[in-house]
Amino acid sequence: xxxxxxxxxxLARALRTGGExxxxxxxxxxxxxxTLDDGRVEQLSSGRDRGAGIRVVVGDTTGFAHTADLxxxxxxxxxxxxxxxxxxxxxxxxxxxxxxxxxASPSPVSVLPDDVPKADKVAILRQADEAARAAxxxxxxxxxxxxxxxxxxLVANSDGLLTSDDQVxxxxxxxxxxxxxxxxxxxxxxxxxxxxxxLFDRIDIDxxxxxxxxxxxxxLRARPAPSGQLPVVIGAGSGGVLFxxxxxxxxxxxxxDKGASVYAGRIGELVASPxxxxxxxxxxxxxxxxxxxxxxxxxxxxxVLIQDGVLTxxxxxxxxxxxxxxxxxxxxxxxxxxxxxxxxxxxxxxENGTATPDEVIAGTDHGVYVAKLGGGQVNTASGDFVxxxxxxxxxxxxxxxxxxxxxxxxGNGPQCLQDIEVIADDFAFGGPGTCGxxxxxxxVGDGCPTLRVAQLTIGGTSS
Amino acid sequence: xxxxxTAGTDVDALRALAxxxxxxxxxxxxxxxxxxxxxxxxxxxYEGEIESLTQAGSxxxxxxxxxxxxxxxxxxxxxxxxxxxxxxAEARDNLPFAEPDExxxxxxxxxVAATALDVHREAVLATPVEDKVAMAIELERMVRAADxxxxxxxxxxxxxxxxxxxxxxxxxxxxxxxxxxxxVSVSALADDGDASVIAGGxxxxxxxxxxxxxxxxxxxxSRLLAKIGSVxxxxxxxxxxxxxxxxxxxxxxxxxxxxxxxxxKGRSPFANRVGQQVGSPxxxxxxxxxxxxxxxxxxxxxxxxxxxxxxxxxQGVLQGFLHNTHSARRAGTASTASAAxxxxxxPGISARALTVLPxxxxxxxxxxxxxxxxxxxxxxxxxxxxxxISGDFSVSVEGLRVRGGERAEPIKEATLxxxxxxxxxxxxxxxxxxxxxxxxTGGVTLLIxxxxxxxx
Numbered sequence: 001x002x003x004x005x006x007x008x009x010x011l012a013r014a015l016r017t018g019g020e021x022x023x024x025x026x027x028x029x030x031x032x033x034x035t036l037d038d039g040r041v042e043q044l045s046s047g048r049d050r051g052a053g054i055r056v057v058v059g060d061t062t063g064f065a066h067t068a069d070l071x072x073x074x075x076x077x078x079x080x081x082x083x084x085x086x087x088x089x090x091x092x093x094x095x096x097x098x099x100x101x102x103x104a105s106p107s108p109v110s111v112l113p114d115d116v117p118k119a120d121k122v123a124i125l126r127q128a129d130e131a132a133r134a135a136x137x138x139x140x141x142x143x144x145x146x147x148x149x150x151x152x153x154l155v156a157n158s159d160g161l162l163t164s165d166d167q168v169x170x171x172x173x174x175x176x177x178x179x180x181x182x183x184x185x186x187x188x189x190x191x192x193x194x195x196x197x198x199l200f201d202r203i204d205i206d207x208x209x210x211x212x213x214x215x216x217x218x219x220l221r222a223r224p225a226p227s228g229q230l231p232v233v234i235g236a237g238s239g240g241v242l243f244x245x246x247x248x249x250x251x252x253x254x255x256x257d258k259g260a261s262v263y264a265g266r267i268g269e270l271v272a273s274p275x276x277x278x279x280x281x282x283x284x285x286x287x288x289x290x291x292x293x294x295x296x297x298x299x300x301x302x303x304v305l306i307q308d309g310v311l312t313x314x315x316x317x318x319x320x321x322x323x324x325x326x327x328x329x330x331x332x333x334x335x336x337x338x339x340x341x342x343x344x345x346x347x348x349x350x351e352n353g354t355a356t357p358d359e360v361i362a363g364t365d366h367g368v369y370v371a372k373l374g375g376g377q378v379n380t381a382s383g384d385f386v387x388x389x390x391x392x393x394x395x396x397x398x399x400x401x402x403x404x405x406x407x408x409x410x411g412n413g414p415q416c417l418q419d420i421e422v423i424a425d426d427f428a429f430g431g432p433g434t435c436g437x438x439x440x441x442x443x444v445g446d447g448c449p450t451l452r453v454a455q456l457t458i459g460g461t462s463s
Numbered sequence: 464x465x466x467x468x469t470a471g472t473d474v475d476a477l478r479a480l481a482x483x484x485x486x487x488x489x490x491x492x493x494x495x496x497x498x499x500x501x502x503x504x505x506x507x508x509y510e511g512e513i514e515s516l517t518q519a520g521s522x523x524x525x526x527x528x529x530x531x532x533x534x535x536x537x538x539x540x541x542x543x544x545x546x547x548x549x550x551x552a553e554a555r556d557n558l559p560f561a562e563p564d565e566x567x568x569x570x571x572x573x574x575v576a577a578t579a580l581d582v583h584r585e586a587v588l589a590t591p592v593e594d595k596v597a598m599a600i601e602l603e604r605m606v607r608a609a610d611x612x613x614x615x616x617x618x619x620x621x622x623x624x625x626x627x628x629x630x631x632x633x634x635x636x637x638x639x640x641x642x643x644x645x646x647v648s649v650s651a652l653a654d655d656g657d658a659s660v661i662a663g664g665x666x667x668x669x670x671x672x673x674x675x676x677x678x679x680x681x682x683x684x685s686r687l688l689a690k691i692g693s694v695x696x697x698x699x700x701x702x703x704x705x706x707x708x709x710x711x712x713x714x715x716x717x718x719x720x721x722x723x724x725x726x727x728k729g730r731s732p733f734a735n736r737v738g739q740q741v742g743s744p745x746x747x748x749x750x751x752x753x754x755x756x757x758x759x760x761x762x763x764x765x766x767x768x769x770x771x772x773x774x775x776x777x778q779g780v781l782q783g784f785l786h787n788t789h790s791a792r793r794a795g796t797a798s799t800a801s802a803a804x805x806x807x808x809x810p811g812i813s814a815r816a817l818t819v820l821p822x823x824x825x826x827x828x829x830x831x832x833x834x835x836x837x838x839x840x841x842x843x844x845x846x847x848x849x850x851x852i853s854g855d856f857s858v859s860v861e862g863l864r865v866r867g868g869e870r871a872e873p874i875k876e877a878t879l880x881x882x883x884x885x886x887x888x889x890x891x892x893x894x895x896x897x898x899x900x901x902x903x904t905g906g907v908t909l910l911i912x913x914x915x916x917x918x919x
Binding site for chain 1: 509510512513514515516517518519520521522523534535536537538539540541546549550553554556557558560561562564592614615617618652655658659660661695698727728729730732807808809843844846847848850852853854855857858859875876877878879880881915917918919
């Protein structure tokens with residue numbers, strides 16, 4: 001994207017007013033998607049976003065500027081803007097010599113999405129639409145989309161680091177609306193991996209679309225969700241979002257440092273049921289949150305956050321690990337070149353237990369089984385979190401019975417981690433997610449086996 | 464052009480670029496270019512220092528090509544000639560793969576005159592960055608000094624931005640404009656037993672002299688202190704008291720259900736209900752982007768049509784829907800100039816300046832009439848717990864219990880549940896206390912009985 005000597009000159013310019021550290025993050029992202037809605041392939045869309053963000057650090061202050069102009073002049077202008085925050089420093093001339101340190105991608109790619117004939121993309125959408133509509137006469141609407149992106153990044157900094165990554169993502173989703181006597185209900189299924197179009201070699205498109213349709217149809221006969229506290233069994237896969245919210249965000253070192261986390265100062269303490277081992281791992285091949293290097297150039301790595309219930313480690317970005325003179329954990333990420341990096345999760349998941357899923361359900365006298373969780377959010381200061389039940393059922397006398405309507409579940413992170421009573425051995429990753437923090441969205445993965453929480457509050461209307 | 468410009472954006476140049484692209488329409492083709500450009504400055508203060516200072520600009524273009532009812536779209540984050548040419552070529556390349564749509568078509572001039580609106584302030588560009596830095600640092604200091612229970616500040620931010628756009632079509636549209644916004648926001652922390660509480664406040668205007676540090680600081684600190692000692696409430700059926708800013712949140716969800724595309728595609732519970740009573744007779748709701756009181760005020764929508772006042776509910780009776788050009792054609796009506804988009808997507812539909820016609824009383828006088836209620840201070844999990852197709856509504860809530868017309872204990876770890884359809888019908892009181900929110904919506908206090916509170 002940018003020649004090495006240019007990068008060296010831009011970094012030197014960025015430090016001219018006294019900055020201690022400078023970084024160029026360049027990005028070239030191509031996106032393409034096709035959408036079918038209301039029985040019609042509505043539109044194919046293609047996009048290109050390319051630019052660089054430059055930051056200059058002096059003390060605890062960061063100056064940042066970004067530009068879509070990747071010429072040397074454009075980058076130098078941005079470097080000067082970024083150095084404005086360091087204007088009071090001593091200045092001087094520093095020579096920067098870059099050394100390339102590339103890391104192999106965890107996810108080999110066979111077919112770049114951009115190389116796929118557009119007619120093939122359209123054919124997938126048509127097939128999904130027909131299959132979902134054929135599933136039942138109650139299906140009144142279907143949306144299907146395929147999307148592919150290729151994001152090439154380059155990171156160069158005044159420590160001499162030069163590295164790059166080539167991140168490919170392919171996403172497929174089908175949503176259906178079912179209409180019945182009780183109104184409308186929705187079902188959705190999505191899958192996404194950091195691979196190319198070979199994603200579709202692994203999917204039975206008909207089956208995938210029918211599953212989305214079945215979810216909507218099942219919910220037509222859903223009863224109002226209960227109101228109040230009940231035992232909750234979380235199904236394998238999408239339940240990983242529970243841990244993303246209940247403790248993942250609270251283990252991000254930027255929030256910990258600002259006293260905005262209930263997990264601050266608790267390393268080495270038992271913070272969860274001893275059944276819980278929680279991992280964040282940016283190297284899981286093909287998962288949605290995987291990469292070779294993070295958006296500050298650090299290699300992705302496996303970080304055990306909670307081991308057998310004991311808090312072992314936080315997640316770190318470059319600035320915070322540098323300040324404390326400790327290894328980086330590879331969690332510095334950003335939405336695009338227009339954003340500053342911060343501590344973010346990658347693929348966050350709970351490891352297997354020893355029970356079987358049937359045992360977990362059979363051991364629940366009266367509660368709720370959540371087959372599919374939607375998004376959530378957390379207040380890291382209080383630990384209170386909320387997440388949505390997209391597909392859920394009552395458990396009565398140890399058996400899954402009636403479907404219930406959508407609603408939120410709420411709990412408190414530290415309490416919820418203590419309340420995990422049993423974990424099964426059926427680990428699965430969930431669907432692709434987008435995690436939002438301070439206005440920036442990044443792709444993340446999560447996963448978990450089937451498990452039961454002694455009690456969560458269910459936000460329904462049925463007493 | 465896309466770097467840290469200090470001069471204001473040249474709207475004429477954006478229009479000229481949009482015009483040049485639209486003029487390339489071939490025989491039987493319609494071409495639209497939506498061009499945007501912006502600059503922003505953002506300062507985060509922490510412990511009396513600048514934590515980060517961002518000064519940047521960005522630009523983009525989105526191009527739609529329509530021929531024989533088929534639409535192709537492409538975008539790029541640059542105005543460079545070769546990249547724009549590539550985007551136009553790519554939009555044409557995409558076009559044959561879309562299926563014909565009899566309602567496809569670009570906006571055409573409809574004779575509605577644009578309202579003159581003063582939405583741009585030179586001060587955003589003229590104010591030295593040092594003054595903006597000082598705002599963020601002072602805001603943090605004010606919050607830390609406000610009360611000994613304030614343990615810290617997670618973030619104190621000053622941001623201002625200028626945004627400019629132009630849209631031109633081969634069907635005769637060629638408009639442009641620019642606007643500015645400035646805001647300060649702060650989130651403060653306090654201890655509450657073993658845990659912490661956090662609360663935020665903000666103040667918004669069109670330039671630095673229109674935002675109030677005191678307003679943002681007072682907002683954050685009063686909300687923070689009110690949360691200390693919160694308990695998980697008993698489950699109950701209560702009267703929900705929505706303060707103006709949360710009424711604005713709920714109105715935003717409802718307006719999404721009144722979008723013409725959702726209606727036409729059978730994704731709105733309000734389809735086929737025009738002329739029917741869908742809300743309380745106390746509820747009259749309009750979207751009026753020509754109202755200068757709203758920060759959502761804009762002379763044009765994102766297809767280049769003049770914005771106008773759109774009645775949605777009149778005394779609870781559904782009047783109609785929000786439309787862009789496509790959904791209006793499909794419904795056999797005229798666009799309400801509600802097209803909204805960024806450069807990387809085709810036009811969607813959105814309200815800009817929703818408001819409820821004021822009733823009587825304010826938060827305090829209405830609260831005094833509530834025997835058993837919850838005064839919500841924040842609602843959470845809206846994106847996961849509210850389904851605009853089924854209308855299911857389930858959100859987490861923090862706020863105060865209200866008993867016998869008095870504020871009682873603060874609550875946390877609780878949810879409120881109903882359906883959006885029921886919430887609209889059950890409104891029992893509408894306040895007169897219109898407060899314009901940062902998102903452009905004018906909220907009032909609402910009372911809604913019969914809402915399920917889940918707790919212990």
